[in-house]
Each structure stands twice: as C-alpha cells, then as structure tokens.
Amino acid sequence: DQQVKQNSPSLSVQEGRISILNCDYTNSMFDYFLWYKKYPAEGPTFLISISSIKDKNEDGRFTVFLNKSAKHLSLHIVPSQPGDSAVYFCAAPTNAGGTSYGKLTFGQGTILTVHP
Amino acid sequence: NAGVTQTPKFQVLKTGQSMTLQCAQDMNHEYMSWYRQDPGMGLRLIHYSVGAGITDQGEVPNGYNVSRSTTEDFPLRLLSAAPSQTSVYFCASSSTTRQETQYFGPGTRLLVL
Numbered sequence: 568d569q570q571v572k573q574n575s576p577s578l579s580v581q582e583g584r585i586s587i588l589n590c591d592y593t594n595s596m597f598d599y600f601l602w603y604k605k606y607p608a609e610g611p612t613f614l615i616s617i618s619s620i621k622d623k624n625e626d627g628r629f630t631v632f633l634n635k636s637a638k639h640l641s642l643h644i645v646p647s648q649p650g651d652s653a654v655y656f657c658a659a660p661t662n663a664g665g666t667s668y669g670k671l672t673f674g675q676g677t678i679l680t681v682h683p
Numbered sequence: 684n685a686g687v688t689q690t691p692k693f694q695v696l697k698t699g700q701s702m703t704l705q706c707a708q709d710m711n712h713e714y715m716s717w718y719r720q721d722p723g724m725g726l727r728l729i730h731y732s733v734g735a736g737i738t739d740q741g742e743v744p745n746g747y748n749v750s751r752s753t754t755e756d757f758p759l760r761l762l763s764a765a766p767s768q769t770s771v772y773f774c775a776s777s778s779t780t781r782q783e784t785q786y787f788g789p790g791t792r793l794l795v796l
Contacts, residue, residue, distance in 0.1 A: 573725075
C-alpha cells in the first residue's frame, strides 16, 4: 500500500521556467509533509516542509502547496536552474497523528532535469 | 562536524555472505534509521532506533539486523546476503525536537551476486 505517491517518474523543463512536481497521499491522518532533494551518489537532503494547518509554504525559489481535500501537494520551483536537476522525493511522517521517531514514508521520487 | 557518515561506499557480495554496513553521526541525534532505495520504490524503512539500546523494525526488516550500543553508531548487518538485497542503503538521523527533518548519509551501494 503506497501511502505517498509520485506518479510522474520524470520531468524535463527549460532553464528559467517553472517546475511543478506533484505528490498524492492516501492517509488522511498525515499532517506534515516534506520534500527532499537527491543528487546522484549523495544522500537526500531536506528541502522544504509544510504543516497541514497551512496551504502554502515558501522558501526562496521553492514553494510547496497543500490541498488537503484532494490529498495532494505540489512543489513549485521558480525560476528553474540547471543545478536543480536532481531526484525529488515527497515524504510524510510514518506514525501519522502520533510520534514519528523520525520515521518517514517516501514517494517513489521524480527525476527533474532542467535544460540550459 | 561530519554529519552522518557511512562505510563502505560500495560493496560486492556473493550470495550467502554476511557483512556490516557502518553508520555514524556526530550531531548527538537520538533517532537513527536505515532505508533502502530501489528503482521505482522510493526509500523504504528497514530498521530504526530511538536511542542507545532501543531498536525496532520498519517496513522491510527481513534479512537485516541492527543494534545500537552508543548514540553515535547504528550498524546494519546482513546475515546471509541475497540478490534481492542489491540496493542503495542510506542511514539517517534526526533530533527529538525536529524529528521529521532527517539528515542522511551518502549511501552504500551494495551488489549481491
């Protein structure tokens, strides 16, 4: 049972344009979401998060939107840069509604390629 | 401050061999986890620990053992390697105050023949 899903394996955009990465979830108890970025041969690094009490969180070029009724979140990168080319994972704390102890449930990941 | 370190970076094993993947963190984090990453599957939790001496199973624990004798170290043991354990393994840690923000190591790429 994939509780966090990223249905687009890959996305290709032109430098300077907007990148939109999507994520859906099935567990309505999830109340916090995170995006991680992963370069080849490196571990994932935390990018941005959002609590379910908000519908938007912004950090520089990165904005995450949350639509609780649709159980959908998206990560917008504006403007996209070649250095943004990486795999992006969305994730949610595994023990929804309780103490996660750091455990996360991840989506499958989306490979973003930004062309110069 | 090295963060989370993992050794080795790459390992080739034969079916049935055993090995230990090492993980250490220098951030004094209480929580540590092991994940495996497979194509199309994202990262899946193998085992986790909430402190020295306390470990528990994650989503895919079969074939793996862990122990945590110190706050810093969290080794992952493969008792009898199988080709299905070919994967990239990531160790992660987080603090009790920001437990969802995991810090990941660089990974160990394991090939089981």
